[in-house]
Amino acid sequence: MLSRIRELWTKALLGLLLGAAAGFLAYQAVRLPRPGLFTVCGALAGLLIVVVVFGYRRSVRLTDITVSVPQFSRLRFAVTRDGQDVAWKLFVEASTRIATQPVADGSGRVREALTSLYSLFAVIRDLLKDSQPSRQGGSDPAVEHLAIAMLNLELRPFLSRWHPALHDWEQAHRDRPESEWPDDAACRADLADLQQRLVGYVLSFGKLAGLSNAAEVLTAGVPGPAGTRA
Template structure:
């Protein structure tokens, strides 16, 4: 078991964390990184692009997948100091995803039910929802970088921030 230090601030109170890492937690961290980095949790949704309904559905799916990944993995044992991948993931769910989804999912659903067939661009709260989605994405980025560090991912920031269709070149391919 090894420790990984993470000095980037995330969440409301923590500024430096020590993570406890073993092979099982590396695998869980990798799964959570892949699930998260491929969703709108960190990929920007510009004001004129995409649908909020799709974004909320994707985030709900991420919540369910993260919870399922944790349920089927073995918990870290013999941890006296440091944060585990499970603790980080639960914080991500309970401090970031759950509040956002609890706030915006019912509001969007109420608009959709009251205004069937109307585009969500006519939803009076759409701009507010998108603004909070951007905040969630900024916060989620810190969690994803922590998952990446736990999993041993190289160039995680480049993977997260790369324009669509681009991936950081880490291996020279034979010609």
């Protein structure tokens, strides 16, 4: 939220400076002889056209990328600079949590896994709320659509099933270890299936962010080389 406020103030200040500069140039231009006035106005108009067109091309449609996502097969995205930034944040958040890291049988706690997934849901939702929607140049989906699909089709159903089930058992058996929960094995199996599906989403976020080695970063934890983000 603070970064968004700073960005708005920066844009406002830049607008004031550009407006003041434009006013000064206009004042100087009207004092020129007529040929000079037309020359200055034409040059400024050409500069404005170049800036607008270049900015539009950079922000509206950077490149087209096709990714494979669970439940959707293959999707074609029109990726923008804003979309790349959102995809990178999503990749970092999801790849550094238990969402994509397996929990071996007999190790770890299901409660910790559920808490981590619940936290991931909240973080991604807040990230999407605080980000400006990616501009689209056509009917192709944006990065935000993929993130919302992951929340609603994957995380929400899993958490809705297992979070209250484990909570109710914990409240009724405060003095017993989690390993005695009758649904422990079933929940772990469901968690493993969920993690496999989430990997597809996370790798897609990495690809949309411009990472050429998203799979290696996800599995080995090795940071991508400089320049992998377009």
